[in-house]
Amino acid sequence: MQVDEGTVVLGIETSCDETAAAVVMGGTDVLSSVVSSQIDIHAKFGGVVPEVASRAHLELIQPVVTEAIDAAGIVPERIDAVAVTVGPGLMGALLVGVSAAKAMAYGLNKPLVGVNHLEAHLYAGLLDDPHLQFPAVVLLVSGGNTLLLHMPAPGEYSLLGATIDDAAGEAFDKIARFLDIGYPGGPAIDAAATRGNRTSIDFPRAMMHDGLDFSFSGLKTAVINHVRKNPDVSSDDVAASFQAAVVDVLVAKTMKAARQVEARSIVLGGGVAANSQLRADMTAAGEAEGFAVALPSRAMCTDNAAMIAAAGWYRLRDHGPSTLDIGAVPNLALVANTVRTNRAAHR
Numbered sequence: 001m002q003v004d005e006g007t008v009v010l011g012i013e014t015s016c017d018e019t020a021a022a023v024v025m026g027g028t029d030v031l032s033s034v035v036s037s038q039i040d041i042h043a044k045f046g047g048v049v050p051e052v053a054s055r056a057h058l059e060l061i062q063p064v065v066t067e068a069i070d071a072a073g074i075v076p077e078r079i080d081a082v083a084v085t086v087g088p089g090l091m092g093a094l095l096v097g098v099s100a101a102k103a104m105a106y107g108l109n110k111p112l113v114g115v116n117h118l119e120a121h122l123y124a125g126l127l128d129d130p131h132l133q134f135p136a137v138v139l140l141v142s143g144g145n146t147l148l149l150h151m152p153a154p155g156e157y158s159l160l161g162a163t164i165d166d167a168a169g170e171a172f173d174k175i176a177r178f179l180d181i182g183y184p185g186g187p188a189i190d191a192a193a194t195r196g197n198r199t200s201i202d203f204p205r206a207m208m209h210d211g212l213d214f215s216f217s218g219l220k221t222a223v224i225n226h227v228r229k230n231p232d233v234s235s236d237d238v239a240a241s242f243q244a245a246v247v248d249v250l251v252a253k254t255m256k257a258a259r260q261v262e263a264r265s266i267v268l269g270g271g272v273a274a275n276s277q278l279r280a281d282m283t284a285a286g287e288a289e290g291f292a293v294a295l296p297s298r299a300m301c302t303d304n305a306a307m308i309a310a311a312g313w314y315r316l317r318d319h320g321p322s323t324l325d326i327g328a329v330p331n332l333a334l335v336a337n338t339v340r341t342n343r344a345a346h347r
């Protein structure tokens with residue numbers, strides 16, 4: 001199949017608590033992007049309940065896909081391929097999207113392409129800024145992952161560093177729950193931190209000078225111990241000091257990686273990339289050293305299907321379609337992709 005600027009991909013995303021569909025042309029032109037969040041449904045449980053998420057996806061998937069196609073101003077027959085998240089994520093939730101995508105692809109007689117959710121996050125920056133300069137270093141910080149990646153060109157990437165324990169977003173969520181300041185934890189800490197003093201408590205910056213991996217579980221324990229020993233401490237000061245400890249490490253390691261691979265840009269991705277302190281500090285650090293810092297819009301940082309359709313376009317171009325018997329893979333890993341590098345070497 002010819003994959004070019006006119007190729008229209010329908011993307012479907014149901015890996016966690018967002019039911020999303022989008023139509024993207026040529027890998028970067030977003031014709032529509034619809035996201036239906038289940039945050040309100042899960043808030044009363046203080047976290048995502050997998051079975052509840054699957055049922056909500058089941059109710060929402062058809063209207064969300066229909067809305068995305070209508071909003072794109074196309075007829076379903078104009079879709080050239082259907083891309084869907086196959087992992088990582090919650091098994092029941094993923095299965096709803098994978099089944100819907102298979103039905104769409106089969107019914108329209110168009111190719112299906114399975115997409116790794118983490119790989120898709122790498123394309124979110126490119127959707128907001130199609131003129132992004134490569135090589136880039138991508139910091140992917142979400143509820144389930146903290147990854148530092150080298151992206152020499154779209155479609156090519158390799159892993160530079162990752163968390164050895166908790167993900168950054170997981171630390172935000174656990175500390176917010178401990179402080180009892182709201183759900184989801186990241187935005188709650190972000191808001192509390194604006195009222196607190198970030199230098200009031202000197203929490204540890206783990207592995208600050210060791211390579212490009214991260215560790216956040218010791219910080220979490222340090223925060224809990226500090227609050228237990230100082231029950232009258234201000235939650236706002238704890239939030240601000242905790243956030244500063246996370247952000248300092250994320251910024252320092254990203255800058256180290258950017259210098260190491262001689263990057264031209266730094267790109268943030270994942271839910272934690274919405275953090276206001278991280279955005280401000282990364283921009284300042286990048287400017288000071290001459291790296292362009294791409295801050296995807298908040299809508300592009302969090303889960304959406306436009307990035308799935310974009311990743312699907314590149315995957316289709318470089319690897320071709322998936323077979324209709326693909327399944328959902330809850331613990332799917334991000335495997336370095338060097339297809340285009342090899343291809344260039346053979347030219």
Ligand code: KG4
Pocket residue numbers: 016141142143144145168169170172173184185186187190270271272273274275276301302303
């Ligand atoms: O990428 P994402 O939407 O989904 C998954 O990881 O599945 O990321 C969600 C994570 C949560 O841990 C949430 O607390 C965090 O991103 N988050 C934030 C902010 N907004 C969302 N963390 C820090 N500051 C924020 N403003």
